[in-house]
Amino acid sequence: MPEGHSVHRIARQFDRHFVGERVAASSPQGRFADGAALIDGRTMTDAKAVGKQLFLEFDEALYLRVHLGIYGAWDFAGDVGRDATTRASRGRMGQTGMRQADTRVVGEHEDSLSSIGAPRRTRLRMAEQETETAGLEGFPPEPVGQVRARLLTDSAVADLRGPTACEVLDAEAVQRVIDGLGPDPLVDDPDEGERRMVERVRSRRTPIGLLLMDQSVVSGIGNVYRAEILFRARLDPHIRGSELSEEVVRDLWRDWRYLLGVGVDTGQMLTMDGLDEEARKLALRNRADRHWVYKREGLPCRICGTHIVLEMAAARKLYYCPTCQR
């Protein structure tokens, strides 16, 4: 589920708490046992994201390549709190037991970021949405559910579940993967990335709605950002890449660069900054309805009132306003 911004945040998390540390690697589930054995006991030397791909580098140029796919997730625990939880709602231990309270969705109290340091013993789930839970008995915690890979240091643990890809590669293989990817605004030089995206889009007769999802054209955009970027540009998803002017594609790249930056900073897909303040607050209040068009089929367009349309495109849901976007 994570689009590019989440993967960059995950890379940052590894950079903070794992890079420079010796890592015990295992596969509680068993399906990654061979790969885990290759990196077990090595030191993590780098963590980087390119588009939706995560590359964790270990001693002697061995890389763990992870792609979360549509519902993969990393669960961090230990000394991994990214920010204070002092304002987190004081929960009680639920009557139903098990679940520790004091959980919050990251980003809902961004103004608390500056206060206090990281709490020890935290759980942090990084998936399509991030949730942080303070309080954790025992370290390391027992793996819960289907954990494909576990990376453990003296003070932090990362559990990987449900990935589309999890494999150990050498430097050449990593380069081949990266060579097949379109530009990522946080990796590539902005002008060079812009040039590449413009060239790749305008050389194709494929609809722009599909090109934005094509990771060889531009990296990191998924179904939410696709819909939102096209609306922000007031662009009909069906227009072919070859029909778009250089300027229009350049603006798509620049808007993606902007949105990705916001997403990495906040941990949320905030796409409605164009809305006036009051309307924005209203929309943000409802988690399920905080975008211009994504998941708003049948609801009135926030600009013109036309019902938002949902259609299937390459087996994915495409949302747009038939009036604003043409």
Place this chain on the structure above:
DNA sequence: GGGCGATGACAAG
């Protein structure tokens, strides 16, 4: 307790 959908990406045909 079952079914279904999800912010992906493939391969097969």
Place this chain on the structure above:
DNA sequence: TTGTCCTCGCCCA
């Protein structure tokens, strides 16, 4: 274009 894989949470009974 369709099927397949990966896992979990939510909805409904």
